[in-house]
Amino acid sequence: MGIEVGGLLGLLILIADIWAIINVVQSGASTGSKVIWVLLILILPLLGFLAWxxxxPRGGGAVRT
Known part of the structure; x- marks a missing residue:
């Protein structure tokens, strides 16, 4: 029968959240900003990921004019 659709969707959200948290921690943002983003992603997994x-925060790779 396999994995349910809800279970698969939950797994994809978990993977996306882990990826987002890793990127937040590696970014050049301030420590306070990193903490807020990680908490937002942990408390609201889907909305926090979409907001992020x-x-x-970006790691400084973006060029700003």
Missing amino acids: LLAG
Whole structure:
């Protein structure tokens, strides 16, 4: 029968959250900012990930004009 759709979706969200947390920790953002982003991702897994994806700290690779 296999894995249920909900279980697969939950696994994908977990993987995305872990990836986001790793990227937050490795970013050049301040420690306070990192803590807030990690807490947001942990408390609200899907919404926190989407918020980070759209507005999260970047590691300095982005060029700003």
